Amino acid sequence: xxxxxxxxxxxxxxxxxxxxxxxxxxxxxxxxxxxxxxxxxxxxxxxxxxxxxxxxxxxxxxxxxxxxxxxxxxxxxxxxxxxxxxxxxxxxxxxxxxxxxxxxxxxxxxxxxxxxxxxxxxxxxxxxxxxxxxxxxxxxxxxxxxxxxxxxxxxxxxxxx
Amino acid sequence: xxxxxxxxxxxxxxxxxxxxxxxxxxxxxxxxxxxxxxxxxxxxxxxxxxxxxxxxxxxxxxxxxxxxxxxxxxxxxxxxxxxxxxxxxxxxxxxxxxxxxxxxxx
Numbered sequence: 001x002x003x004x005x006x007x008x009x010x011x012x013x014x015x016x017x018x019x020x021x022x023x024x025x026x027x028x029x030x031x032x033x034x035x036x037x038x039x040x041x042x043x044x045x046x047x048x049x050x051x052x053x054x055x056x057x058x059x060x061x062x063x064x065x066x067x068x069x070x071x072x073x074x075x076x077x078x079x080x081x082x083x084x085x086x087x088x089x090x091x092x093x094x095x096x097x098x099x100x101x102x103x104x105x106x107x108x109x110x111x112x113x114x115x116x117x118x119x120x121x122x123x124x125x126x127x128x129x130x131x132x133x134x135x136x137x138x139x140x141x142x143x144x145x146x147x148x149x150x151x152x153x154x155x156x157x158x159x160x161x
Numbered sequence: 162x163x164x165x166x167x168x169x170x171x172x173x174x175x176x177x178x179x180x181x182x183x184x185x186x187x188x189x190x191x192x193x194x195x196x197x198x199x200x201x202x203x204x205x206x207x208x209x210x211x212x213x214x215x216x217x218x219x220x221x222x223x224x225x226x227x228x229x230x231x232x233x234x235x236x237x238x239x240x241x242x243x244x245x246x247x248x249x250x251x252x253x254x255x256x257x258x259x260x261x262x263x264x265x266x267x
Contacts, residue, residue, distance in 0.1 A: 003246045003262065007239050014235055015226060022224045031224075032234050039238055043245040050246060101222045119217050122182040150220050151213070 001053050009055070009063070010039065013071050016121065020075065023116040024082035024109050025089060026101075034085065038078025046073060075117075075131045083109045103150055110134075111146040118143055169196075173203065177210050 014035070021034040043050070056062055086109040104112060114132065117123045123131065128139045173196050179185045180193050197204045226234060247259065 003242050006246060007242045010238060010242070011235055014231065014238065018226055018234065019222075019224055022222060026222065028230065032226075032230065032237075035234065036237050036241060040241050040245060043241060047246060101220065104220050104222065115217065116221060119214055120221060122179075122184055147213075147217065150217060 001050055001055060005055065005057065006050055009067055009070055010074075013067065013074070016071070017074065017078065020113065020116055020121065021078060021082060023104075023112050024079075024086045026105055030085070030089070034078060034082050037081050038074050041077035041081065042074045045077065072123075072127060072131055076133070079113055079132055083113065107146055107149060111142045111149075114139060114142045115146045115150070170200075170203065173197075174206075177207055178214070180207070181211050181214050 017035045017038065018031055021031040021038070022028075025031050025034055053066070055066055104115075107115070110132065114128055117128045117131065118125070125136055125139045125143070129136045132139070134142075173193060176185060176189065176193050180190065185193060197207055243262075
């Protein structure tokens, strides 16, 4: 696959990736940097597979399917970097944590991204397991815990990794 | 011998979220809606789930990039792709081809 073709496949994912990154690091610049880092990590690790992939650009279904695979692939690298960075930035975030969506941002980073992937990005539990690289039961547990804490507006300080 | 009985409700329950997301294919959607129409208690469950999902989405930040920030981020992504997806040139022609591609897509 040519580089320009690859860029055309990735470009429509930018906004979505940014929203997911922002769920982990609620800061414009940090979220943008996280998107770049996730894509860079994906490119470095999957370079060979990208070169060997051939897509019929006229086949919309094939393009759509590969774009979803790409999204999952990029998120597989973006998520662990973001979760780690979010934990490192925790002290800073305590000072600058957004007052809006405070219940959501009080959840642990892994729960935040899982809820975002499930309820906003419409990934299945299995797909989330692949992205975050945790077993299915852990994804279900995090969804239940996160949903419970959000819906009951409880203090989630007790739910940490 | 254990006789297995399929529970149709369980199958439809699994489809509630994809239905709300709009990710069911047209055939599955029609089938789901037909089931909902004939089962009022299930319809109430779907409505409850719809409200819950909508409430959860409202609790998550909905952010969007400004046109300038989007352009800048896309430009950085493009740069990364052109830098990192660079096949080692095997000969002079490959080298020139890479340079031309980079120049053309600047």
